[in-house]
Amino acid sequence: QEIVVVAHGQANDPFWSVVKNGAAKAGEDTGANVDFRSPETFDMVQMSQLIDAAVNQEPDGLIVSIPDADALGPSIQRAVEAGIPVISMNSGGDVAADMGVLLHVGQSEYDAGVAAGEELAEMGGTKAICVNHEVGNVSLDQRCDGFAEGFGNVVEVIPTQMDPADVQSKVRAALESDPEIDTILTLGASMVGEPAVDAVKALDRDDIQIASFDLSAGFLQAVVDGDATFAIDQQQFLQGYLPVSFLALQAQYGLMPGGDVPSGPNLVTQDKAEQVVELSAQGIR
């Protein structure tokens, strides 16, 4: 069987590389031929063209992420019209059903942000920064928005470049210029979370809570060591693995679950972190 995945994140993004690994694993397990594709940057126009390209090949199943329903809707509908079974994952759970998508595997970025915000507020946070390394990427923006909603108190978004040195300096700068900040949420563990931990360490402040979306071995180690509070895991391996196996089963036996599968959010705290580190280092979590 031919199954195509079109995702909005790139293969070199640590988060998406795990999704891809999940999809590949499912391909191995089910014997399906999985093809993972994504635009070179967060680019909805190009992504819709990639979906069109996939439809032209008439695969046995199509898996998409839907960060922008308006932009991707027509292409997805074309796939549905062409009789290709479509499953959405990661983002777009709210709109998927209307497009004729069979089901959705994922977590709402916004809801995950809310969950993180509530947790951090509960732990006593009063003033927070949300470090966004790709401003304008809608799914990242939603995480910050959800976080602001759940946190309830003041949240400032700090835009940074995709560069650890830049992130570290900016986090330091933010902390130094406003000593009231006591909470940091980062939107990617390896690119942003780890430098943020380093920045806090360099300032010798242990009253600051750091949480991050997604996992990286380094950040999890920081959680284990108590330097960071928790990581928000959406178990994106499942977002790659499950849709592929569902579609494979559908093609073989006509089986399909009856509803959406929430893959997260799942907060990885100090007690759980240890066991996850090794898996993360292998690109599974």
Next chain:
Amino acid sequence: MSEPIIHMENIKKHFGNVIALNGVTFDVRPGECHCLLGDNGAGKSTFIKTMSGVHKPTAGEIFFEGRPMSFDSPRDAMEAGIATVFQDLAMIPLMSVTRNFFMGREPKKGGIIKRFDIDRANQITMEEMRRMGINLRAPDQAVGALSGGERQTVAIARAVYFGAKVLILDEPTSALGVRQTSNVLATIDRVRNQGIGVVFISHNVRHAMAVGDRFTVLNRGQTLGTAVKGEIDAAQLQDMMAGGQEMAQLEGSLGGTV
């Protein structure tokens, strides 16, 4: 004597801390060839560039047909009827001969949408070049692939073709062969007889004497004086051009003039 077309009064030009011109007065009358002479670095090129709108003078006044005038760009000067052959030729090596020839003043054809009339342009280019003694291989050859003299001839032919009132030639014959040189000198003569004023810069005394009506010598940014044809002989002129300094002695004689 007729009114000058251009009269430049006490022109000064400074480049940063370099003083290139320090008060030069000069004029051109219709139908005359006024030679501008002088040593290397005397300021001849700088001077004619202020005349053709490339440089704005630091001080001094320019009168065009009696009225004070300030050219904002070479295009203004061109539209007033001044055509110039610059010493660096102002050619684009990557472009074809024809495109260089008509650069900035393309012949047009067509109705609502004015097109560049390439065919006519090609034809004019070939013809004008032939008049100067160069047979081009093809008018769409890139200027960058022409020999030094061929390139210079293109610049001269262009200026002659567009020079309506004043024609300025900055060392036009420097890279030309004997045949092309005699053509250019003959052309200057012809143009002058049509009532156009010619400014001719040269280091060759014989060329200057052959076509010049008046001779102005610059030295270190200042006028050394103006002489009328017949009042001065080649040897005197050559002495003035050398800025009064002595010349190297050469074993073989050059017959007085270099």
Next chain:
Amino acid sequence: MSEPIIHMENIKKHFGNVIALNGVTFDVRPGECHCLLGDNGAGKSTFIKTMSGVHKPTAGEIFFEGRPMSFDSPRDAMEAGIATVFQDLAMIPLMSVTRNFFMGREPKKGGIIKRFDIDRANQITMEEMRRMGINLRAPDQAVGALSGGERQTVAIARAVYFGAKVLILDEPTSALGVRQTSNVLATIDRVRNQGIGVVFISHNVRHAMAVGDRFTVLNRGQTLGTAVKGEIDAAQLQDMMAGGQEMAQLEGSLGGTV
């Protein structure tokens, strides 16, 4: 007669579909000045470029001091002792006079880390330029701000300074004033007397006659013939240079030679 330093045998050079040289044979002996003459576009520059390692000939052979030789780059030719003044001068306008002068063969000082000895370079530059009749304002002036003749003088002074065995000059005096020209001609004479072979390209018959020992005329990519000094007079030479075509008649006489 002494052995030629360079002997070029039946050189051909094509650029795409353009045939620039179609079989040229030429040699230079120590202590002579061999003039290369010819109309615009005859192929003189192309020919000397094959001699100085810029172009590889399409066909033909080069012998350097009797041995067959093929220069892969101008640097090779330079190291063999050939220095050239190219018609386009090969100067970098943004760089200072000194840096241009020593470009590619900088004087060094210092122990382990060899430094560019700027002070000595400046001093040599000023001195060599003065010998050519140009007093530079400052050796760190950019070449782009020099006048045409000043720039040409830098190129000549450089070649003379580095020309160990053969000195090639492609229209070196085209932009020079009378004083500088007589200096250059005197320099050629001096260099020749030191036993260096000089190749001198010019359109000026008088300059050629003044310093030349032999005269080779090119026409449309081919050799028209070689004459030895004394066998030929200025008028004959001029006729050959014009490629045998007639010259324009000029009202004022040029005294036979242009």
Next chain:
Amino acid sequence: MTDATDGADERIKSESVVTRLMKRPELGAISGVILVTIFFLITADRSMFTLSGIMNFMTPAAQLGILGIAAAMLMIGGEFDLSIGSMVAFAGLIFGVLAVNMGLPLILCIPLTLLAAAGMGAVNGTVVIRTGLPSFIVTLAFLFILRGASLVGLKWFTGGSTQLRGVRDAVEGDFLTPFFSGDAFPGLFSWLAERGIIDSFNSGAPKVPGIPVEILWFIVMALICTFVLLRTPAGNWIFATGGDDNAAANSGVPVKRVKIALFMLTACAAALVAIITVIDAGSTDARRGFMKEFEAIITAVIGGCLLTGGYGSAIGAFFGAIIFGMVTIGLTYTDFDQDWFQVFLGGMLLLAVVFNNVIRKRVTGER
């Protein structure tokens, strides 16, 4: 006495038509297209070269190409515009706000958007000319400024989101919509599908409902720009300005006007792409056009433009865009792993340009 004027010059070898053609800057790009096509014919899924597959890679090629051709014109004129990509986002924002928030009809939205873009282009050009700074650095500043302004504007007009939606509904039914979105000639294509001349889905609808309008814009733009470059005085001025702006100015070319007009052209091309993609997608966001300035320059360079200006062609950029579109989309039709995508893209790019260079040298006999 032989005078070569009235006959062929003996110093020219005869030259075939092919050779003469290959000397045009764009012909290299065409040979690149052929190479890439052959490559994908061998490696890619057959569906890539079906009608729908071709439309599929031509659409991004067209969107990129509209920018690339404008960038090529500007590059021939000797300047860069790094703000094109951001301009796509900015113009998209303006257009979206006019159409959605203000509810204006397209007949107003489109000219206003183009006007705003042209204004920004003129600012770019004026700053470059007035300050004498390299356009690289000036337009780079506008890259950041416009990108940032789009973000701020989007948040402002949507009340905090970085995505503005609802454009499709807003322009639905407007008589100008078909010119800027969807597919042209739907009648023709369904007729062809009925006859079975082109493929159709089981439902009977043609697989390709028409030619995406951006492809038509792309072709029209390539033709107009080529005409302007080769057959009008303006084209001559552009080459001259790029070749040597000093010499051009000295020869009477209005260099400043030419440059400002070219900056306005690139900005308008960006606005056109913004309008087309925003209507097509129905939404706009702050990352639209990200890195497009880069791709536009790549396109122009593959198409044979010199970075130093004064040389190049619009039709070359046309084929450059097709190469780039084919390579980026084509890889998804092959079996190569996505991880290798960039290695591949780079390799193909290099191969395509080296190949077209080799071909050109062979044919023209340059050293």
Next chain:
Amino acid sequence: MTDATDGADERIKSESVVTRLMKRPELGAISGVILVTIFFLITADRSMFTLSGIMNFMTPAAQLGILGIAAAMLMIGGEFDLSIGSMVAFAGLIFGVLAVNMGLPLILCIPLTLLAAAGMGAVNGTVVIRTGLPSFIVTLAFLFILRGASLVGLKWFTGGSTQLRGVRDAVEGDFLTPFFSGDAFPGLFSWLAERGIIDSFNSGAPKVPGIPVEILWFIVMALICTFVLLRTPAGNWIFATGGDDNAAANSGVPVKRVKIALFMLTACAAALVAIITVIDAGSTDARRGFMKEFEAIITAVIGGCLLTGGYGSAIGAFFGAIIFGMVTIGLTYTDFDQDWFQVFLGGMLLLAVVFNNVIRKRVTGER
């Protein structure tokens, strides 16, 4: 007869030392630094200009600057290298694999990494010279190829992850580690902190434990490159090659060797940054160095390099990097809404370059 040789030339106006200084290309960049500093002194939190604040923005500036100075050298030599950013990721991968997977000591890892990078640089240069293609397009291809290769390599060596970790453990205790990571002169700084000359934490440890080593590398590199450019034959060759490679070759400059050496230099600079950041972060991932090629070029241009080659300075790029570092980090210290970051960055860039241009023109009296 007056001979002007032995006296001052009457055609030169006297010129002050200030004027002479301002004519150097880098002095504009310095005035930019001053302008930006003044701006932040007024608008930013006081902590920006404490010792620790300065170290904080100097660290990214230094990392960028090492690349920027190399890019400036190459740009003066007339070429571009767009593969620098990807080279950071690629060299990081090689270094990580050598240190972690192979467990080699730094004394081997570092030379091997530099060698590999230099090799890639030589490939870049050779391709550019052999094909005669613009370096823009060639190195662009390597931008993609190296970026892709880093991803593939990382996955290969980690068994599926895009992050390779454990570098810090692997190099711990190596005698070379202090030269490539952490802070220099810790003793001096704690001594200063004890005396109360610099701030310290409550624990008594100095707030700034030392000078981050990248800052030292940055300064050393600026000095060496400036020396090479201005005081060695090689510097003369670089200027000549960039000014006009044809004229330079005709004058006997080994143009090809110069260009290849410069490509090797940029690649090695990228490798150096990779080594420093990988040891510092303890890990490397596939996105390291993203867009750095772009920032390096910006740095060089702010520093006064001409894109067309033949003009510029290493010390200018030094200050360019500081301007860029201050502006990107500085906004975080101010009260401005962070959404405006890019607008601000663009505006400051433009202001800084326009300002330094105006200053220079005023002082030198150019038109």
